[in-house]
Amino acid sequence: MRELYREQLDDVLLDLAQMAQEVSTAVRSATTALLESDLHLAEQVISADDQLDLKQSDIERRAFDLLALQAPVAGELRIIVASLRMVAELERMGDLAAHIAKIARLRYPESAVPETLRPSFVRMGDVAEKMVIAAGQTLHDRNVQSAEELRDRDQEMDELRRTQFRVLLGDDWPYGVEAAVDVALLGRYYERIADHAASMARRIIYVVTGEFPEHEYWPQP
Amino acid sequence: MRELYREQLDDVLLDLAQMAQEVSTAVRSATTALLESDLHLAEQVISADDQLDLKQSDIERRAFDLLALQAPVAGELRIIVASLRMVAELERMGDLAAHIAKIARLRYPESAVPETLRPSFVRMGDVAEKMVIAAGQTLHDRNVQSAEELRDRDQEMDELRRTQFRVLLGDDWPYGVEAAVDVALLGRYYERIADHAASMARRIIYVVTGEFPEHEYWPQP
Numbered sequence: 001m002r003e004l005y006r007e008q009l010d011d012v013l014l015d016l017a018q019m020a021q022e023v024s025t026a027v028r029s030a031t032t033a034l035l036e037s038d039l040h041l042a043e044q045v046i047s048a049d050d051q052l053d054l055k056q057s058d059i060e061r062r063a064f065d066l067l068a069l070q071a072p073v074a075g076e077l078r079i080i081v082a083s084l085r086m087v088a089e090l091e092r093m094g095d096l097a098a099h100i101a102k103i104a105r106l107r108y109p110e111s112a113v114p115e116t117l118r119p120s121f122v123r124m125g126d127v128a129e130k131m132v133i134a135a136g137q138t139l140h141d142r143n144v145q146s147a148e149e150l151r152d153r154d155q156e157m158d159e160l161r162r163t164q165f166r167v168l169l170g171d172d173w174p175y176g177v178e179a180a181v182d183v184a185l186l187g188r189y190y191e192r193i194a195d196h197a198a199s200m201a202r203r204i205i206y207v208v209t210g211e212f213p214e215h216e217y218w219p220q221p
Numbered sequence: 222m223r224e225l226y227r228e229q230l231d232d233v234l235l236d237l238a239q240m241a242q243e244v245s246t247a248v249r250s251a252t253t254a255l256l257e258s259d260l261h262l263a264e265q266v267i268s269a270d271d272q273l274d275l276k277q278s279d280i281e282r283r284a285f286d287l288l289a290l291q292a293p294v295a296g297e298l299r300i301i302v303a304s305l306r307m308v309a310e311l312e313r314m315g316d317l318a319a320h321i322a323k324i325a326r327l328r329y330p331e332s333a334v335p336e337t338l339r340p341s342f343v344r345m346g347d348v349a350e351k352m353v354i355a356a357g358q359t360l361h362d363r364n365v366q367s368a369e370e371l372r373d374r375d376q377e378m379d380e381l382r383r384t385q386f387r388v389l390l391g392d393d394w395p396y397g398v399e400a401a402v403d404v405a406l407l408g409r410y411y412e413r414i415a416d417h418a419a420s421m422a423r424r425i426i427y428v429v430t431g432e433f434p435e436h437e438y439w440p441q442p
Contacts (some may be wrong), residue, residue, distance in 0.1 A: 036335055085309065169398065169399050176398075177394055184405055188406065207334070
């Protein structure tokens with residue numbers, strides 16, 4: 001009985017790590033759809049989001065059943081409660097990837113990203129994707145050190161966003177209001193994906209160490 | 222022992238309802254700060270957000286202790302798990318109110334909201350505030366009917382956002398790129414507050430009825 005329970009708990013964690021993998025793919029595809037004006041890929045990201053929602057319900061239900069049937073304590077209870085939060089974060093990152101894909105679709109066959117800001121969005125996409133992968137790995141290995149990587153990447157994301165704002169609000173922005181609004185919202189979506197990945201990592205550190213790294217790793221803005 | 226536990230659970234729910242009250246105040250103050258270019262009030266909303274974060278930690282810890290020490294089942298387990306989610310939603314709404322206040326502060330003594338869009342932001346602020354209040358009341362009374370109100374208001378918020386985009390992207394937008402970016406992000410923050418309030422209401426309906434009203438009340442976009 002006890003062993004079956006351990007197995008079920010491990011399965012929940014494996015599925016969370018697997019979901020993180022799928023979300024990182026969604027983020028990469030959304031970025032490609034955006035930068036290459038790839039309508040087909042954009043549609044794919046948007047439909048795949050429904051699958052992530054189903055996966056969330058399934059993981060939530062199983063985590064809830066573990067709470068209800070096994071009355072776990074201490075470390076295991078912490079893991080299950082953290083899983084419930086993390087699955088919500090992953091679902092949200094999937095939504096944000098779909099938002100990015102929807103902007104790509106809306107502007108097709110044009111691109112929502114002006115030429116000047118392409119390199120910046122290539123970086124943003126890469127940072128966001130790597131952060132989701134690192135969050136999934138931290139979850140999988142329960143390795144506190146990969147959280148360090150997340151901290152550095154989160155700072156890079158913030159810096160990319162600041163730079164985009166400087167370009168956007170400079171006197172010589174030539175691309176008009178629509179492009180400015182797209183860029184501001186896209187930047188916001190990538191930043192939020194990074195926030196959720198960092199928040200997942202904080203939860204994992206909490207599960208492993210019993211302490212929140214709040215002030216060390218991610219100083220409040 | 223059992224009675225003490227019931228009391229502690231009721232206290233958690235009362236504190237959640239109280240937190241919803243504080244968040245609704247933050248939303249109202251942020252809107253006033255934005256529309257009246259009130260720097261003092263903007264600063265207040267920004268500092269009050271730290272208090273909401275503390276309140277979140279406190280409620281989270283107590284809900285966790287109830288899970289750990291009481292091994293609740295069935296309806297009570299559902300309530301506690303939903304509380305953990307709702308406290309995160311409330312904390313997030315507080316962040317969003319602070320984001321609105323930060324834009325007000327950034328543009329002070331000017332206003333971030335162009336004259337044409339003032340009435341629209343007055344409505345947005347009102348809808349968001351009322352939705353947070355309704356979410357808190359639904360929580361307090363566990364009354365499924367107040368959820369109806371939330372549905373209607375959520376639709377109004379979406380309509381307000383669409384109208385803002387039409388104005389923003391019209392050929393005759395005279396306020397420049399900075400104002401457009403501010404309006405797009407502000408609209409996004411209000412929309413997210415409404416989303417979180419609607420999501421809280423869905424959780425409460427789930428706790429009360431055991432069923433998610435997903436498709437009836439909030440059709441997927």
